[in-house]
Amino acid sequence: MGRRVWSRIGCDCPLCGARVAGARLCSGCETDITALPGGRSRCPRCALRLPALAPACPACLGGSWAYGRTFAAFDYTPPADALIQMLKTRLRLSMAPVLARLLAAEIRRGGGLPEGCLLVPVPASRASLRLRGMNPAGEIARSLAAELALPLARGALRRRRETPRQTSLGRRARQTGATGLFAASSRVRGRHVAVVDDVMTTGSTVQAAASALLAAGAASVTIVVAARTP
Numbered sequence: 001m002g003r004r005v006w007s008r009i010g011c012d013c014p015l016c017g018a019r020v021a022g023a024r025l026c027s028g029c030e031t032d033i034t035a036l037p038g039g040r041s042r043c044p045r046c047a048l049r050l051p052a053l054a055p056a057c058p059a060c061l062g063g064s065w066a067y068g069r070t071f072a073a074f075d076y077t078p079p080a081d082a083l084i085q086m087l088k089t090r091l092r093l094s095m096a097p098v099l100a101r102l103l104a105a106e107i108r109r110g111g112g113l114p115e116g117c118l119l120v121p122v123p124a125s126r127a128s129l130r131l132r133g134m135n136p137a138g139e140i141a142r143s144l145a146a147e148l149a150l151p152l153a154r155g156a157l158r159r160r161r162e163t164p165r166q167t168s169l170g171r172r173a174r175q176t177g178a179t180g181l182f183a184a185s186s187r188v189r190g191r192h193v194a195v196v197d198d199v200m201t202t203g204s205t206v207q208a209a210a211s212a213l214l215a216a217g218a219a220s221v222t223i224v225v226a227a228r229t230p
């Protein structure tokens with residue numbers, strides 16, 4: 001459902017139950033989960049919280065990266081992780097515009113996405129599509145496209161193979177397991193692209209997605225995730 005429709009419906013804040021206008025958090029909950037205290041910021045590359053005044057984490061200053069920067073709205077910790085669970089586990093689709101609104105605010109604070117940037121959701125595995133009947137990343141991307149008035153390119157990434165569910169794998173297995181996971185369509189050639197996902201954990205999935213997009217000729221890749229595992 002579009003933003004305009006939701007904004008006319010009286011809703012409850014999904015975290016505290018306070019009455020709010022539309023699919024959103026109350027301002028108190030929004031500040032609680034998104035604010036970074038004491039002038040701290042997130043690493044522009046990996047979106048982890050940085051110590052005060054550090055420009056990036058040491059690991060992100062070197063290395064080769066397929067994407068330029070990462071936007072994350074909040075850390076994947078209680079109580080905010082419940083927003084992701086409501087979408088992914090309880091299949092509350094009304095969480096997608098809530099998450100998109102938080103993400104749009106974070107993107108605007110961080111200087112925005114390139115003009116005409118294509119929003120491309122990370123495609124779900126067949127197993128999770130069967131389980132949920134929808135792709136949470138796709139729902140977030142759809143709401144974010146409406147929020148930011150940017151084009152959505154749902155099918156621009158596809159899985160080249162199915163992998164075991166990542167939650168059952170260790171960190172190293174996840175990192176190597178994602179290499180070559182995706183292929184991108186030629187419609188991204190010459191375009192700035194933002195890869196949209198629900199949660200970033202090791203970054204291996206978005207790195208694989210970004211590599212595929214660059215290989216298909218994307219001009220640049222930005223990562224946009226609702227939540228970052230600290």
Ligand SMILES: [Zn+2]
Pocket residue numbers: 013014015016017018025026027028029030
């Ligand atoms: Zn609240």
Ligand SMILES: [Zn+2]
Pocket residue numbers: 043044045046047048056057059060
């Ligand atoms: Zn970093």
